[in-house]
Amino acid sequence: MAINSVLQSLKLLNPLFFSSSRIPFYNCLRENDFLGNPAVRLFHDCSHSKDQEQRLMNQTLEEKHSMECELEVVKYLDSLKNYEKVGVPEGAGTDSDKGFDLQRMHRLLARLGDPLSKFQVVHVAGTKGKGSTVAFISNILRAAGFSVGTYTSPHISSIRERIVAGKTGRPISAEALRDLLRAARGILDCAILKESGRLSHFEVLTALAFKHFAEEKVDFAVVEAGLGGARDATNVVQPNGLAAAVIVAIGEEHLEALGGSLESIALAKAGIIKYGCPVVLGHQSEPIAEAVVQKVAASKRAHVFTTSSKDVQSSLNGYYIEKGMPFQMCSFVIDSKIEGLVNMHSTLSICFLFLIYA
Numbered sequence: 001m002a003i004n005s006v007l008q009s010l011k012l013l014n015p016l017f018f019s020s021s022r023i024p025f026y027n028c029l030r031e032n033d034f035l036g037n038p039a040v041r042l043f044h045d046c047s048h049s050k051d052q053e054q055r056l057m058n059q060t061l062e063e064k065h066s067m068e069c070e071l072e073v074v075k076y077l078d079s080l081k082n083y084e085k086v087g088v089p090e091g092a093g094t095d096s097d098k099g100f101d102l103q104r105m106h107r108l109l110a111r112l113g114d115p116l117s118k119f120q121v122v123h124v125a126g127t128k129g130k131g132s133t134v135a136f137i138s139n140i141l142r143a144a145g146f147s148v149g150t151y152t153s154p155h156i157s158s159i160r161e162r163i164v165a166g167k168t169g170r171p172i173s174a175e176a177l178r179d180l181l182r183a184a185r186g187i188l189d190c191a192i193l194k195e196s197g198r199l200s201h202f203e204v205l206t207a208l209a210f211k212h213f214a215e216e217k218v219d220f221a222v223v224e225a226g227l228g229g230a231r232d233a234t235n236v237v238q239p240n241g242l243a244a245a246v247i248v249a250i251g252e253e254h255l256e257a258l259g260g261s262l263e264s265i266a267l268a269k270a271g272i273i274k275y276g277c278p279v280v281l282g283h284q285s286e287p288i289a290e291a292v293v294q295k296v297a298a299s300k301r302a303h304v305f306t307t308s309s310k311d312v313q314s315s316l317n318g319y320y321i322e323k324g325m326p327f328q329m330c331s332f333v334i335d336s337k338i339e340g341l342v343n344m345h346s347t348l349s350i351c352f353l354f355l356i357y358a
Helices: 002-013 050-078 102-111 130-143 174-194 201-215 262-272 287-299 344-356
Strands: 028-031 120-125 148-151 163-166 220-224 242-247 279-281 304-306 312-322 325-335
Touching: 050 174, 050 201, 102 174, 102 201, 120 130, 120 262, 130 148, 130 220, 148 201, 163 201, 174 201, 242 262, 262 287, 279 287, 287 304
Parallel strands: 120 220, 120 242, 148 220, 242 279, 279 304
Antiparallel strands: 028 325, 148 163, 312 325
């Protein structure tokens, strides 16, 4: 079974032994790992040999080609409404009449062949720690041998940073991104026309990322919500396609777009919870935030795993340095009597719990 690969991978790091009434969990190492865009570095030996000069010329041409490929995609996306630049309308992230129309995304994905049906999704929302949590989860799954898609936003230096697929953890190449756009261009142009130009920069890029994950045949996609959750373009996953909903610390952000209060923000974040699917909830400094998430989860019969719940025992065992890299060691014990714990979704959610340990 696929989940055995995850647990075996974690076991190799440092197994713990517990009594038979408990499900053994494993000491897991948290490595500082950031998804970045590797810069092209040109080295020129002072000898100025012909071979080195030729390599430099080839490398420069490759870099120019890469820039041209990426520019083609950026220009196309920039022709669409970009709310990251112009600002998000009031209430756009709330589950209300003011919220973004998710049906638009559903229609676009249907035109692209329903790529979300081809893999399982771990959906991550919250205010603080989304990006690092996405990176940690992605790397755990890759270390277990899975092919993983990772979708994050915004980017730092290149839009390619947002889309990662496969077992290497490297961003999509500029040429692959350009080819992805060209292959879908006819469908996208038709969809934009039929939607009266309302499809946004983020919606189109998100749809392209999902299409890329399907084409790369990833096992899992770890997806960071862009704004809130309930009406975010990433929130189009069906319950049978959601491995786990992960909600990290919730705070006051995008107040106007998310309803104006911490309670309304928490409600928007909780919008990624699906009926019957496990929820991993990070530490919340404000009780109201956790209360809102717990209430939404209960209404959808979704089991919530938290670092403070009585069916989870956790401890931070310290830090150390290995080969110049900092690591953190944590221990977890999960009560085996939790209903549904043996199914794959719940087991995966437990694997992710230590990532948001606070």
